[in-house]
Amino acid sequence: MPLVEELGERRVIEAILRRLDIMPGSPVPLGDDASAVDLGGGRLAVIKADMLVGKTDVPPGMTVRQAARKAVVMNVSDLVAKGARPVAVLASLGIPGRLTEGDVEEIATGLNEGAREYGAYVLGGDTNEASDLVISCAALGTCEEGRFMRRSGARPGDILAVTGSFGGAAAGLRILLENLPAPRGTRRPLVDAVLTPRARLREGLALSQTGAVTASIDSSDGLAWSLHELARASGVGFLVDTLPVAREAEVFAEAHGLDAAELALYGGEEYELVITVRPGGWEGVEDAMRRLGTPVTRVGRATGEPTVLLKKGDSVEPIEPRGWEHFKSSRRGN
Amino acid sequence: MPLVEELGERRVIEAILRRLDIMPGSPVPLGDDASAVDLGGGRLAVIKADMLVGKTDVPPGMTVRQAARKAVVMNVSDLVAKGARPVAVLASLGIPGRLTEGDVEEIATGLNEGAREYGAYVLGGDTNEASDLVISCAALGTCEEGRFMRRSGARPGDILAVTGSFGGAAAGLRILLENLPAPRGTRRPLVDAVLTPRARLREGLALSQTGAVTASIDSSDGLAWSLHELARASGVGFLVDTLPVAREAEVFAEAHGLDAAELALYGGEEYELVITVRPGGWEGVEDAMRRLGTPVTRVGRATGEPTVLLKKGDSVEPIEPRGWEHFKSSRRGN
Numbered sequence: 001m002p003l004v005e006e007l008g009e010r011r012v013i014e015a016i017l018r019r020l021d022i023m024p025g026s027p028v029p030l031g032d033d034a035s036a037v038d039l040g041g042g043r044l045a046v047i048k049a050d051m052l053v054g055k056t057d058v059p060p061g062m063t064v065r066q067a068a069r070k071a072v073v074m075n076v077s078d079l080v081a082k083g084a085r086p087v088a089v090l091a092s093l094g095i096p097g098r099l100t101e102g103d104v105e106e107i108a109t110g111l112n113e114g115a116r117e118y119g120a121y122v123l124g125g126d127t128n129e130a131s132d133l134v135i136s137c138a139a140l141g142t143c144e145e146g147r148f149m150r151r152s153g154a155r156p157g158d159i160l161a162v163t164g165s166f167g168g169a170a171a172g173l174r175i176l177l178e179n180l181p182a183p184r185g186t187r188r189p190l191v192d193a194v195l196t197p198r199a200r201l202r203e204g205l206a207l208s209q210t211g212a213v214t215a216s217i218d219s220s221d222g223l224a225w226s227l228h229e230l231a232r233a234s235g236v237g238f239l240v241d242t243l244p245v246a247r248e249a250e251v252f253a254e255a256h257g258l259d260a261a262e263l264a265l266y267g268g269e270e271y272e273l274v275i276t277v278r279p280g281g282w283e284g285v286e287d288a289m290r291r292l293g294t295p296v297t298r299v300g301r302a303t304g305e306p307t308v309l310l311k312k313g314d315s316v317e318p319i320e321p322r323g324w325e326h327f328k329s330s331r332r333g334n
Numbered sequence: 335m336p337l338v339e340e341l342g343e344r345r346v347i348e349a350i351l352r353r354l355d356i357m358p359g360s361p362v363p364l365g366d367d368a369s370a371v372d373l374g375g376g377r378l379a380v381i382k383a384d385m386l387v388g389k390t391d392v393p394p395g396m397t398v399r400q401a402a403r404k405a406v407v408m409n410v411s412d413l414v415a416k417g418a419r420p421v422a423v424l425a426s427l428g429i430p431g432r433l434t435e436g437d438v439e440e441i442a443t444g445l446n447e448g449a450r451e452y453g454a455y456v457l458g459g460d461t462n463e464a465s466d467l468v469i470s471c472a473a474l475g476t477c478e479e480g481r482f483m484r485r486s487g488a489r490p491g492d493i494l495a496v497t498g499s500f501g502g503a504a505a506g507l508r509i510l511l512e513n514l515p516a517p518r519g520t521r522r523p524l525v526d527a528v529l530t531p532r533a534r535l536r537e538g539l540a541l542s543q544t545g546a547v548t549a550s551i552d553s554s555d556g557l558a559w560s561l562h563e564l565a566r567a568s569g570v571g572f573l574v575d576t577l578p579v580a581r582e583a584e585v586f587a588e589a590h591g592l593d594a595a596e597l598a599l600y601g602g603e604e605y606e607l608v609i610t611v612r613p614g615g616w617e618g619v620e621d622a623m624r625r626l627g628t629p630v631t632r633v634g635r636a637t638g639e640p641t642v643l644l645k646k647g648d649s650v651e652p653i654e655p656r657g658w659e660h661f662k663s664s665r666r667g668n
Binding site (some may be wrong): 005007009016017018020032035043045050057090093097100101102104108116121122123125127130134136 | 335336337338339341343345346347349350351352353354355356357360362364365366368369370371373375377379381382383384385387389390391421422424425426427428429430431432433434435436437438439441442443445446449450455456457458459460461462463464465466468470472474476
């Protein structure tokens with residue numbers, strides 16, 4: 001019988017899903033970014049739980065306050081990627097006995113910040129003694145029934161688009177993990193991208209209101225991984241022709257002889273939205289993002305082939321299903 | 335600055351609560367068994383998160399499937415103690431790499447069982463690598479607004495009552511932890527009380543419908559601790575004159591020269607309901623429980639003194655605020 005450490009997270013999740021009964025009439029299939037329950041009256045309760053483990057998810061240089069805030073943002077991001085408005089957060093903590101009372105207060109402050117930035121409140125939780133620092137959050141939001149954005153609605157011909165830019169967190173992680181020097185003016189924004197990630201609340205809500213988005217996911221596991229997840233859930237492929245790389249990530253990549261596209265595709269820990277838009281709906285999406293002052297970039301289109309490809313000049317190359325995968329030390333996806 | 339391992343769970347929780355903003359108009363104060371969000375239309379979403387940590391919460395002899403089921407039951411019990419009907423469960427897992435794929439399937443089976451027994455479904459979750467086995471569940475339920483049973487509504491003169499009987503899990507734990515022999519016919523029910531605890535779903539729903547319950551809590555942290563929590567939240571005291579001890583726990587206590595009342599009061603890991611009832615409402619409560627075939631016992635009354643006392647013959651003695659408290663190795667309460 002294989003051990004969990006040999007399986008990789010995908011197979012662990014598959015082992016779990018095999019054993020779960022499916023809720024009849026569930027508005028969202030198991031395995032989407034968040035789950036939903038029909039509240040009647042055209043409304044959904046949207047729920048998400050995601051756990052931060054100190055050992056694997058907290059890089060050097062991140063305070064416990066930042067870690068706690070991030071644990072909330074991870075969950076909020078999944079709600080907003082579905083078009084839900086966050087309302088409440090619960091936090092179950094595993095706290096190593098060697099932390100101080102001040103550390104605990106900082107954790108609570110971070111949880112509170114993460115929730116309040118997105119209009120939600122921390123309403124409860126649980127504390128436990130544990131060897132690892134564990135911050136396990138659950139978030140509750142609400143959404144109009146017709147506005148929930150699944151992973152599974154992309155169709156060949158749809159426009160593929162993303163908010164913001166990519167690679168900043170990956171570059172920031174290299175700075176924190178490998179002590180790489182950063183060119184003048186880039187260290188702060190790159191490190192901030194890791195330590196203080198932001199979820200796209202207003203964008204998620206506005207996008208769901210356009211009615212033009214056919215599928216949506218956040219990019220927390222890396223842009224490449226998110227593209228593969230969208231493709232798999234929708235039964236489409238993607239041809240990507242543009243990669244919006246964060247300017248500081250480009251400068252950083254150049255200084256270190258790194259491939260900026262690699263940072264943008266395989267980084268993760270960024271909370272941008274990756275969406276598909278029905279062909280006639282692009283103008284509405286652009287207008288909505290312009291009103292918010294948020295960059296949105298058309299990066300390619302959905303295809304009928306089961307492949308995720310990057311166009312480079314006249315050639316195409318596969319975008320690999322890589323990212324961070326727990327249980328395996330390789331970076332492979334979540 | 336004191337370390338968490340010196341603080342005890344109560345002070346850890348206080349440190350957290352100091353830093354949280356309070357949701358305006360929240361239907362339930364922070365610190366009740368579960369939290370609630372107003373959904374409008376006279377309905378509440380009731381949410382709860384509680385984490386099971388292998389190292390501290392899983393006794394020898396408990397399988398991972400039983401542990402997973404229990405992690406769900408812990409959360410369900412808090413919902414039903416408030417009068418809410420469980421709908422959905424999320425489970426975030428910290429899985430040590432040395433577990434097998436079969437262990438993971440067993441965990442999922444246990445989660446599914448715990449949810450399905452109470453009419454809910456596991457709708458999602460998250461998997462992580464961790465040193466400890468961590469099963470962090472969040473449960474969502476719904477409740478009519480006027481039917482939510484808080485901890486804080488007990489008034490002097492109210493009747494104090496409990497469902498079921500106590501001490502079985504405490505005796506079962508002694509069997510599992512200390513390898514104590516059990517008198518004929520008692521081992522199975524006592525050990526089952528620990529390994530397969532049950533939440534009082536139908537009882538919680540029926541009690542909330544009587545409209546006679548002024549305060550409610552489950553007994554998961556021990557009867558003594560629950561009484562102190564109810565007393566503290568309601569600003570009352572209790573005079574207890576009866577302790578319904580499980581028959582097998584009495585036999586076990588006698589065989590080992592233990593105090594059965596001690597097992598019943600300070601055991602924990604039992605999921606009975608501890609309620610107060612307004613003086614005119616007792617008959618309705620008795621009727622409701624009779625219809626379900628569930629024993630309910632009038633065990634005392636709420637008083638105006640800030641004390642929790644046990645009447646023994648002609649004398650009274652204090653019931654101590656003891657139970658299991660994380661972060662301190664003593665058993666002191668949660």
